[in-house]
Amino acid sequence: MKKLTISLFILIFLAATGAMAQKENLVSVNQLVIVTNHQGPVISKDIYGHFSEHLGTCIYGGLWVGLDSKIPNTYGIRNDVLFALREIKVPNLRWPGGCFADTYHWKDGIGPKGKRASIVNTNWGGVTEDNSFGTHEFMKLTELLGCDAYINGNVGSGSVKEMADWIEYLTSNSVSPMTILRKENGREEPWKVKYFAIGNENWGCGGNMTDEFYANTMKQYSTFLGNYAGNQLYRVACGPSDYNFGWTETLMKDQGTRAMFQGLSIHYYSIVDGWGFKGSATKFDEREWFETMRLNLQMDFIIKGHSAIMDRYDPQKTKGLVVDEWGNWFNVESGTNPGFLYQQNSMRDAITAAIHLNIFNQHADRVKVANLAQMVNVLQSVILTKEDKMVLTPTYHVFRMFRVHQEAKLLNLDLRCEDYTFGNKKIPAISASASVDKDGKVHVSLANLNPNKSITVTCPVIGDTFKKVTGEVLTASEMSSFNSFESPETVKPSVFNGFTLKDGILTINMPSKSVVVLELTK
Numbered sequence: 304m305k306k307l308t309i310s311l312f313i314l315i316f317l318a319a320t321g322a323m324a325q326k327e328n329l330v331s332v333n334q335l336v337i338v339t340n341h342q343g344p345v346i347s348k349d350i351y352g353h354f355s356e357h358l359g360t361c362i363y364g365g366l367w368v369g370l371d372s373k374i375p376n377t378y379g380i381r382n383d384v385l386f387a388l389r390e391i392k393v394p395n396l397r398w399p400g401g402c403f404a405d406t407y408h409w410k411d412g413i414g415p416k417g418k419r420a421s422i423v424n425t426n427w428g429g430v431t432e433d434n435s436f437g438t439h440e441f442m443k444l445t446e447l448l449g450c451d452a453y454i455n456g457n458v459g460s461g462s463v464k465e466m467a468d469w470i471e472y473l474t475s476n477s478v479s480p481m482t483i484l485r486k487e488n489g490r491e492e493p494w495k496v497k498y499f500a501i502g503n504e505n506w507g508c509g510g511n512m513t514d515e516f517y518a519n520t521m522k523q524y525s526t527f528l529g530n531y532a533g534n535q536l537y538r539v540a541c542g543p544s545d546y547n548f549g550w551t552e553t554l555m556k557d558q559g560t561r562a563m564f565q566g567l568s569i570h571y572y573s574i575v576d577g578w579g580f581k582g583s584a585t586k587f588d589e590r591e592w593f594e595t596m597r598l599n600l601q602m603d604f605i606i607k608g609h610s611a612i613m614d615r616y617d618p619q620k621t622k623g624l625v626v627d628e629w630g631n632w633f634n635v636e637s638g639t640n641p642g643f644l645y646q647q648n649s650m651r652d653a654i655t656a657a658i659h660l661n662i663f664n665q666h667a668d669r670v671k672v673a674n675l676a677q678m679v680n681v682l683q684s685v686i687l688t689k690e691d692k693m694v695l696t697p698t699y700h701v702f703r704m705f706r707v708h709q710e711a712k713l714l715n716l717d718l719r720c721e722d723y724t725f726g727n728k729k730i731p732a733i734s735a736s737a738s739v740d741k742d743g744k745v746h747v748s749l750a751n752l753n754p755n756k757s758i759t760v761t762c763p764v765i766g767d768t769f770k771k772v773t774g775e776v777l778t779a780s781e782m783s784s785f786n787s788f789e790s791p792e793t794v795k796p797s798v799f800n801g802f803t804l805k806d807g808i809l810t811i812n813m814p815s816k817s818v819v820v821l822e823l824t825k
């Protein structure tokens with residue numbers, strides 16, 4: 304009823320402002336109505352999460368250089384990367400995979416460094432993994448970042464006992480073989496682990512299981528994952544990728560299965576032209592730009608599809624959707640190991656990040672966690688490193704600009720906008736979301752997907768009166784502009800003045816291919 308009243312109010316308002324605008328010849332096809340006095344669900348900070356796999360140079364070289372490195376570090380974690388990551392307020396970090404997780408035996412990665420077993424990373428380049436970065440190093444990294452740990456367990460090639468032992472080692476404070484072992488390895492107190500995933504992509508690299516088989520296996524594993532010393536695990540069951548709605552149905556339909564997890568993971572990558580030829584991260588034309596945007600927007604359809612199934616079995620929304628791998632996947636940079644998935648990051652990726660984060664915000668009632676793939680040097684990274692050099696990508700800047708939405712309340716929006724057309728296909732040209740934080744400040748984040756045209760958005764703000772507006776914009780001269788080690792500031796945010804606020808109507812002039820975040824203060 305409340306929703307209906309508000310919708311009616313918006314309709315009347317739209318009609319009224321439309322008529323007014325027509326009179327004054329100000330008709331705008333791009334209208335974003337923001338209702339500030341009807342607050343929606345809290346946007347979980349964890350949808351701004353990240354993912355670090357033992358893949359290429361994400362961990363080794365990217366995050367971890369070791370205590371003896373000449374690169375300045377804290378407990379082996381490189382300082383430049385650490386300090387930059389703190390700026391974007393990383394809420395949680397997923398580790399150790401990905402596909403690597405289902406080949407990972409955690410006991411290989413504890414104890415004195417010289418004695419740790421070396422293994423072959425069979426998924427990613429066949430390189431030797433010396434396990435110098437293991438449980439203790441990861442937990443130290445989360446501590447230094449001030450974020451929660453999201454650990455992904457091994458179902459594919461592990462055992463129930465191995466996983467149960469890991470949880471005990473990490474979180475128990477009882478006297479037990481695992482806690483004694485942890486103490487012998489230098490850690491007296493148990494850690495807190497917020498998220499724990501029961502396998503990764505078990506329909507593929509995690510064991511090629513059917514949905515029924517996985518559901519039964521997951522129940523068995525979950526039964527033995529203890530909640531020790533006040534630590535309450537949020538168990539994430541392996542969900543489907545993309546449009547595999549049948550998998551979600553299987554995991555949700557049975558009450559007994561449902562009871563064994565709190566979150567259901569989904570993975571979705573935007574891959575232009577399919578797995579065979581994914582296109583270059585920096586040398587692309589408008590067709591590839593458009594196609595990337597179109598694929599990015601599919602995330603909304605995918606979330607709606609899986610949410611609709613979850614809603615049938617869990618109308619109270621007690622289970623979260625955990626989008627723990629998302630982003631653009633392009634061809635690797637030439638001359639790099641194809642198994643390392645190292646790709647550059649351009650203005651196109653910045654728009655991708657804005658589209659996804661706006662979509663996750665809009666689905667705050669169901670999406671509780673999301674993790675960009677991946678944090679450093681792999682796929683759509685926020686940071687790239689080369690020896691002692693580091694560069695912040697356009698995606699990094701979007702995460703920094705959007706951090707204001709973390710734990711804020713989602714606001715009702717009504718967006719009507721023009722299309723961005725390419726050939727015979729069209730998509731909405733504008734992506735947006737808005738929230739109100741605990742201090743009453745409203746943040747509006749928008750992206751203009753059109754690389755050729757600036758767009759003026761008329762924005763009636765209903766509910767409260769705001770006196771001050773400030774903003775930041777991220778844009779670039781070319782669709783493919785990117786930050787390199789030689790030119791690290793080609794794409795960077797700047798102060799945004801392209802707006803006016805008059806009589807409660809905000810008018811925003813969005814440059815072509817841009818991301819804008821505005822702050823409204825009363």
Ligand code: AHR
Nearest residue numbers: 400401402403503504676
């Ligand atoms: O992020 C790279 C890989 O993509 C992950 O290891 C896997 O889960 C997914 O297929």
